[in-house]
Amino acid sequence: MKGKKHNKNLQQAEDKKRPDSLYPINHERTQASRDPQPLSNSHNPCVRRGKDMGSLVDAAFVQAPEHRPKPTATEAVVGIPRIDLSPVLHSPIPTAGGAAPPAVSSLLAEVEAACRDWGFFQVINHGVPSELQDNIMAASKGFFALPAEEKWKMKRDEVNPLGYYDTEHTKNVRDWKEVFDFIVDEVPVPGTDEFLSLRNRWPEYPPGFREACEKYAKAVNELAFRLLELIALTLGLPAKRLNGFFKDQSSFIRLNHYPPCPSPHLALGVGRHKDPGALTILAQDDVSGLDVKRRSDGEWIRVKPIPNSYIINVGDIVQVWSNDKYESAEHRVSVNSERERFSIPFFFNPAHYVEVQPLEELIDEKKSPAKYNAYNWGEFFKSRKNSNFKKLEVENTQIYHFKKVV
Numbered sequence: 147m148k149g150k151k152h153n154k155n156l157q158q159a160e161d162k163k164r165p166d167s168l169y170p171i172n173h174e175r176t177q178a179s180r181d182p183q184p185l186s187n188s189h190n191p192c193v194r195r196g197k198d199m200g201s202l203v204d205a206a207f208v209q210a211p212e213h214r215p216k217p218t219a220t221e222a223v224v225g226i227p228r229i230d231l232s233p234v235l236h237s238p239i240p241t242a243g244g245a246a247p248p249a250v251s252s253l254l255a256e257v258e259a260a261c262r263d264w265g266f267f268q269v270i271n272h273g274v275p276s277e278l279q280d281n282i283m284a285a286s287k288g289f290f291a292l293p294a295e296e297k298w299k300m301k302r303d304e305v306n307p308l309g310y311y312d313t314e315h316t317k318n319v320r321d322w323k324e325v326f327d328f329i330v331d332e333v334p335v336p337g338t339d340e341f342l343s344l345r346n347r348w349p350e351y352p353p354g355f356r357e358a359c360e361k362y363a364k365a366v367n368e369l370a371f372r373l374l375e376l377i378a379l380t381l382g383l384p385a386k387r388l389n390g391f392f393k394d395q396s397s398f399i400r401l402n403h404y405p406p407c408p409s410p411h412l413a414l415g416v417g418r419h420k421d422p423g424a425l426t427i428l429a430q431d432d433v434s435g436l437d438v439k440r441r442s443d444g445e446w447i448r449v450k451p452i453p454n455s456y457i458i459n460v461g462d463i464v465q466v467w468s469n470d471k472y473e474s475a476e477h478r479v480s481v482n483s484e485r486e487r488f489s490i491p492f493f494f495n496p497a498h499y500v501e502v503q504p505l506e507e508l509i510d511e512k513k514s515p516a517k518y519n520a521y522n523w524g525e526f527f528k529s530r531k532n533s534n535f536k537k538l539e540v541e542n543t544q545i546y547h548f549k550k551v552v
């Protein structure tokens with residue numbers, strides 16, 4: 147696309163207020179060519195036909211009644227823990243917990259409690275320069291503002307799941323969002339198949355997109371290792387015990403865009419799920435929407451955005467490594483009818499060839515036997531990616547499928 151035409155298209159796209167160009171029920175495109183499901187239920191309140199089709203929600207997005215968000219979100223009186231990482235910002239993390247100075251010991255206690263009680267926490271003073279977060283947010287907004295044809299040039303496919311897509315399903319219901327994925331380390335890993343030898347797709351527009359993404363990835367990657375080392379210490383292990391699993395890491399970053407939704411009580415930006423990797427480091431804008439399931443009572447709690455902070459969540463792999471000392475938390479994204487929302491999760495994942503299993507140092511065959519059978523991360527990842535690509539009739543692979551029967 148050439149500059150002038152591009153700018154005009156961009157302006158038109160902005161004038162049209164993006165969601166209308168994304169999720170109108172244009173049955174010709176949305177139903178017939180992109181979504182294999184025929185429009186099955188014309189009585190569904192979300193599926194009305196007529197002139198005002200731009201304000202409709204397709205049946206593919208409608209959650210089962212028990213999974214729909216309540217009209218008002220619960221803001222927890224005591225929200226998810228907020229942890230200040232400054233004690234390890236400018237000084238190295240000690241190699242063993244016992245050698246930690248008092249400020250680091252109390253930080254470790256906070257991380258341990260947060261991982262154990264919530265599986266979720268917010269960090270401040272994390273060391274990622276705010277301008278890198280601003281730049282990638284701006285790049286993301288610029289990309290999603292492009293006309294649909296331009297974004298589709300970056301569309302993912304079954305062989306390479308990186309790039310743009312707007313048809314992801316979670317638990318077999320379509321999410322009200324569009325995303326752009328890229329991997330952090332684009333290094334070919336010997337012995338992996340085409341699917342796992344991933345290649346980033348970089349759009350021509352907006353200018354500077356790739357640079358903003360790559361610089362941001364580098365900085366958050368450092369934060370990821372810092373958090374990993376803290377978590378290793380909280381498990382009573384040497385700080386670098388887990389680092390080797392991330393040589394040839396398969397981490398990726400996702401740019402999420404949730405357009406305003408005309409029926410936010412029926413659809414979700416991302417359906418309820420737990421993250422399958424080791425850790426997730428999430429940046430979000432000032433529009434709230436992330437809900438975490440509180441472990442103590444199963445209530446969905448809205449996470450209040452704090453400027454220049456990150457949300458950290460423990461993934462399934464840390465759950466397995468810790469043999470259930472820590473548990474990944476279920477979460478989802480609610481949408482609203484007024485404002486679009488942007489978020490950027492960094493999914494910190496080990497190498498594809500890693501066999502995930504409870505760490506041997508934490509296992510005692512008599513007192514605390516291993517609770518999981520080993521599984522191959524690459525196979526797990528592949529099966530989850532494929533299931534996100536289309537609606538299936540069965541549940542996709544979940545961590546509890548590897549739980550040992552006692």
Ligand SMILES: O=C(O)CCC(=O)C(=O)O
Pocket residue numbers: 400402416428430435436477478479488489490491
């Ligand atoms: O947008 C958010 O706040 C969370 C996103 C998320 O859970 C995901 O992309 O898996």
